[in-house]
Amino acid sequence: MDVIVAGDRAELAKARESLGGGSIALVPTMGALHEGHRSLIRLAREHADHVVVSVFVNPLQFGPAEDFSRYPRTFDADLEACAEEGVEIVFAPSAEDMYPPDRQVSISAGGMGTVVEGAFRPGHFDGVLTVVLKLLNLVRPDVAIFGQKDAQQLALIRRMAADLNVPVSIVAAPTFREPDGLALSSRNRYLSAADRATALALSRALRAGAARETPGEILAAARAVLDEAARLDPPLLLDYVVLADPATFAPVAEDHSGEAVLAVAARVGSTRLIDNAVLRLS
Numbered sequence: 377m378d379v380i381v382a383g384d385r386a387e388l389a390k391a392r393e394s395l396g397g398g399s400i401a402l403v404p405t406m407g408a409l410h411e412g413h414r415s416l417i418r419l420a421r422e423h424a425d426h427v428v429v430s431v432f433v434n435p436l437q438f439g440p441a442e443d444f445s446r447y448p449r450t451f452d453a454d455l456e457a458c459a460e461e462g463v464e465i466v467f468a469p470s471a472e473d474m475y476p477p478d479r480q481v482s483i484s485a486g487g488m489g490t491v492v493e494g495a496f497r498p499g500h501f502d503g504v505l506t507v508v509l510k511l512l513n514l515v516r517p518d519v520a521i522f523g524q525k526d527a528q529q530l531a532l533i534r535r536m537a538a539d540l541n542v543p544v545s546i547v548a549a550p551t552f553r554e555p556d557g558l559a560l561s562s563r564n565r566y567l568s569a570a571d572r573a574t575a576l577a578l579s580r581a582l583r584a585g586a587a588r589e590t591p592g593e594i595l596a597a598a599r600a601v602l603d604e605a606a607r608l609d610p611p612l613l614l615d616y617v618v619l620a621d622p623a624t625f626a627p628v629a630e631d632h633s634g635e636a637v638l639a640v641a642a643r644v645g646s647t648r649l650i651d652n653a654v655l656r657l658s
């Protein structure tokens with residue numbers, strides 16, 4: 377079956393109707409699809425009869441100084457990837473269709489949206505949650521798939537689903553990496569060869585941290601790798617490295633046991649990258 381492209385909310389409603397019965401999994405994306413997105417689509421397929429992919433570069437989640445206008449847009453290639461993966465519906469609305477000028481109400485991510493990544497991107501998670509709730513309301517999926525790559529986003533979406541009683545199961549997909557460890561990202565295409573070599577320090581720092589036992593040692597090992605990368609050409613400019621509770625993103629105590637997420641964000645050249653690893657502390 378060919379993939380149905382729904383360009384606005386009305387077309388989506390029609391396309392959804394045409395699926396008949398069966399369960400639906402939604403994979404929200406901003407397009408510029410790569411193998412990481414494809415792994416989400418394959419996981420979606422395991423959880424439902426039909427897969428809907430949304431492709432929408434959400435203006436609400438970009439700050440005024442961020443890369444909204446230069447965010448990669450590769451819609452034809454995205455459609456081809458979705459067709460290859462057997463996606464039934466691609467929902468690609470315009471910003472005007474998603475955000476009519478008279479809109480007033482939006483979602484607040486609360487305090488959890490202002491820490492770690494949220495401290496560097498004010499309003500970002502409010503914009504993410506607002507668009508995700510709208511997509512969930514429009515598609516009404518049984519399951520929605522999100523990447524562990526955006527660990528704080530995943531935690532906040534789980535929090536939103538719980539706090540607002542959103543009737544959907546949230547499924548996390550593992551981070552898809554290049555063989556050398558670099559996590560796939562739509563923004564990787566901006567990296568020059570030299571940028572990319574520096575960017576490898578993110579995943580290297582996570583591996584160095586993961587090899588240690590206590591929060592203090594884990595952070596020190598990760599920081600040592602990132603400090604070294606700050607002296608490379610081009611340098612890695614660190615925004616943060618934290619060891620946090622994966623559900624709340626509060627920093628973990630030195631005697632913490634159980635899961636903790638080692639999360640890092642840094643800029644290399646003009647590109648900002650994030651990565652994380654979930655560790656089990658005993």
Ligand code: AMP
Nearest residue numbers: 405406412522523525526550551552560
């Ligand atoms: P984006 O298009 O970057 O907003 O991402 C759409 C979805 O794909 C989000 O749930 C991301 O967490 C997920 N994602 C992005 N990169 C990866 C990756 N390398 N591995 C797994 N999931 C990813």
